[in-house]
Amino acid sequence: MAVEFRLPDVGEGIHEAVLVKWRVKPGDTVKADEPFCDVETDKAVVELPSPVAGTVSKLNFAPGDVVHVGDAMIVFDADDDTVSKPARPASVSPESSPAPATRMTSQPSSAPASVPHSPPVQAAPDASAEPPARRPLATPHTRALARKLGVDLAAVAASGKGGRITDEDVRKTASRLLQDTAEALSAAAEPVPVIESMPLVTHEAGERLPETAERQSTDFGPVERIRISRLRQLIARNMRASKATLAHVTHVDEADVTDLDAMYRKVKQQVADMQNVKFTIMPFFVKSAVAALKKYPVLNASFDEDNQEMIIKHYYHVGFAADTPEGLVVPVIRDADRKDMIRIAQEIADKAERARERKITLDELQGAGFTITNVGPLGGLFATPVIPLPQLAILGMHAMKDRPVVRNGQIVIRKMMNLSISFDHRMIDGMTAAAFLHEVISLIESPEMLMLRLV
């Protein structure tokens, strides 16, 4: 029987991928879980494994094509024993016109093809008593919800009376699919487990410029239209979502980094020689931030608005902003509290490098509770970074400069750096944010104190 593979929704705002290459051609036999193509998402290049054993009957895209989530990429002719029998198509509307000529019905041609059940999310608990021809039982309201969430009703386990699918059932399936597919796609080497039940995600509305902007810009002179990259689209969405959701406030203070700089210069070459790693001052900031987060956990948290709950993280995964030619990405150093500074320096160098080469996995970009961004190389006094959702705060490091400052009534020249803490004022008060920043500065200004605080 024919089985279509639709590009899964992996969440993270990824709506499309570029087909890099096919590993099969029509007529080839494939084993279940055998990779059949490579696709490139915003984050990584991954192999997609075959959902079934059988023969490749049709390829719907060519290398270089953009494939949207929900698009049928490939059709397999599956060996029958590898797929559970599909549900019969829903009973179609009545043939209702008695006049012979009006009975020339043409059912919508590209209505969803038969979608086999997926084993992990089998339908109807009373499957043993399953009548032969059963459509997924759901009210029009629930069907609309399923469409909105990109859930195929055939893949929903029904909890209602007589196998009726409730809104809650649809929501549960949606969140499970999101989890399953995100995990599957991020672990590039592992097979994707949930294939047949891939949601058909409809694209978000309202992503385009207001018409006036489109029309007017051409009125004033020649313009050029450049298709933005998928990463840029993702950045745009995330930035806008953050700005639209959080109550951004930025607090700025300065740190005297003369002693830190001196110490850093002392160890930099030694570490580079010993460990073959480019040592920067970033690890000092990661460690200082972790120490301060332990004192002010509300900055290492998220806000569950639906349930009106604050989610305090008991782990210290710190994101750091890394520039790549395609745009900004934020790799994560997991468990920064349990790693020494050399290890952290190594990770930063490695992940930044792989991010630039776009070889970083989705997994390595997820899970941060707090982020640090080094704006210093750009110069300037300070910036107001955007907080990456669902985090509530971001620490900004600004340019290090020799500045005249007053010490003991004397003007002296010291290495100074501005530091900013941008925070979500809904959850974090200004006092707390200032105290957090003060804590970071006190450790940065006195590396000895930082040393005492290391675990």
Added chain:
Amino acid sequence: MVVGTASRGCQVAVIGAGPGGYLAAIRLAQLGKDVLLIEDAKTLGGICLNEGCIPSKALIHATDLLEEASHANEMGLTFTGLNLDIKKLVGWKDRIVKQLTGGVAFLVTKNGGDILHGRAKFVTDRRLEVLTEEGPVLVEFEQAVIATGSRQVELPEFPFDGRWVIGSREALSPTSVPERLVIIGGGYIGLELGSVYRRLGSHVDLVEIADELVPFHDPEVRNIITQRMRHLGVTLHMGHRALRMERDKIARVIIAGKNGKESTLEADRILVSVGRTPLSGDMGLDAAGVRTDDRGFIRVNHRMETNVPGIYALGDVVGGPLLAHKAYREAKVAAEVIAGNPSAFDNVVIPAVVYTDPELAWAGMTETEAKAAGHRIVTGTFPFRASGRAMTLSAVDGFAKTIADADSHLILGVVIVGRDAGEMISEAALAIEMGAFLDDLAGTIHPHPTLSEGLLESVEAALGAAVHVLNAK
């Protein structure tokens, strides 16, 4: 661009102002789109409002009244001097049509849509040329909705001439009542108009190529409809083909049965109602790249998208049951999809009504279809003869029948033959669309005394618990 050609832009161009087109235009305007509704005819509303559903129902109601009045003796009512003024009747119908088509134009413009009268033709997949009375207008659009509908099929041996051979349009605006009317085609238009003309006094011959009326229905439905047409006095020629016509002072229709034996029917007028064909030619679909099937129906998916991005189609021109309410629903889907909402035509049932006397209405599967789909079924029937309300209305003909899955009791289909069946079928459509089981309907209180209790009783009969008729053992 042609010199002297006017041009204008819009976000969405809707071609055709029948039920599907005008509804799409209104809904798109409500959703904030800059809409241009293009209609070739002078009035909006399409076939349905101008020469279909609405005018036919006006004539049907008037002749129902005539029929009832002439048979009210039993109630002690006798009417004398009951006269038919055909001109006045048509005038009344025309006023209704005018009010409705004017109402459509009002709704479109008040919601912010624009109307352009003219014939539209695609020049590219983003541009239309509209031939208006003032000359051609180029319309640039971002999206287009094709809702051009269908037209009646013409038989080569019986070309429409507006006098002897007419279609439903002329039949709905008669200037006189023909003495002898031959109807070719026993679909719902043939049945409805046959009933109307029979009651207006015509002798009606109905020629149908199939062996039975409403052939896809279960036997008891076919029987009652056939009986009622006979009882009304319509002469049925089942399994007959209309071959040709001859004409001198009157027309003669030569028909032949399966055995090839010919016979002749005399006629003062011949109504051809053998079905409808999509209006998809002559509109530059090739220039836009829009694909149709081999019968001319435009191919769309469940989001009403054609193969060309940005071009949508709906209503009769995409096929399926050629019903205004199907077009209405498709229009809402198309408008929502264009506005970026997740929407799809995912309906389980499209109910249908034939305005015979009594009315025939159904939603979902027939018994035969349910069995063919693999169901073990249970059915329940309630005859209106046992309904108190039906008796007081002197409308005891007909029944309500419910078909359900025997194992799950999921309601699969309902058919109602009887007075106001068309009004009652929506309850069944809702039940099936919601995934109702027999006991969901049985557990709903139905007001007494109403005809709608008939549906309740049929459901209870399916459960073996009918009260007002004896249950099948």
